[in-house]
Amino acid sequence: MDERFNRWLLPPLLALLFLLIVYQYVSPACPGAVCLRRPPASAARRGGDPAERDEEEEAAAALPRLVAKFPFARGELCRRVRFDMRGRDVIVFLHIQKTGGTTFGRHLVRNIRLEQPCYCRAGQKKCACHRPGGDKDTWLFSRFSTGWSCGLHADWTELTSCVPAAMERRGCTGNRTLR
Numbered sequence: 147m148d149e150r151f152n153r154w155l156l157p158p159l160l161a162l163l164f165l166l167i168v169y170q171y172v173s174p175a176c177p178g179a180v181c182l183r184r185p186p187a188s189a190a191r192r193g194g195d196p197a198e199r200d201e202e203e204e205a206a207a208a209l210p211r212l213v214a215k216f217p218f219a220r221g222e223l224c225r226r227v228r229f230d231m232r233g234r235d236v237i238v239f240l241h242i243q244k245t246g247g248t249t250f251g252r253h254l255v256r257n258i259r260l261e262q263p264c265y266c267r268a269g270q271k272k273c274a275c276h277r278p279g280g281d282k283d284t285w286l287f288s289r290f291s292t293g294w295s296c297g298l299h300a301d302w303t304e305l306t307s308c309v310p311a312a313m314e315r316r317g318c319t320g321n322r323t324l325r
């Protein structure tokens with residue numbers, strides 16, 4: 147008798163649990179005590195009541211505002227950088243873990259349409275990214291072009307001290323280093 151009771155009780159309980167979980171994700175949630183209500187569609191079309199607009203503005207003012215954690219100046223965000231692939235410029239790719247850096251680095255060497263694309267051998271991870279008209283000088287310093295020359299997941303500090311020496315070891319002495 148007890149087994150028959152459990153057999154009939156379990157499915158409704160599981161269904162109830164499922165519905166509670168679904169309701170949690172579908173139901174409207176209000177962070178904190180204040181919830182903004184949408185005006186009815188007819189009020190939105192005709193402009194709404196001024197008193198209701200004042201209430202909505204007060205409620206919106208009560209909500210916390212997002213403050214920029216890293217406020218960048220407009221000049222820093224809109225600056226133009228000229229990269230001369232035929233000259234002595236080098237792109238140093240800073241690989242940051244768990245940010246899609248591996249995929250982006252792979253796209254840098256394999257999928258960019260260039261005058262002289264990177265040469266990748268089948269079955270190898272490293273590709274040769276030489277400048278147009280040159281066979282030794284490279285324009286890209288990354289995991290997929292030079293390997294882990296500065297160590298595994300080198301950070302900004304390690305790269306700024308290591309890249310000039312690593313480029314000289316590779317025979318690329320004419321490249322310029324910007325800081």
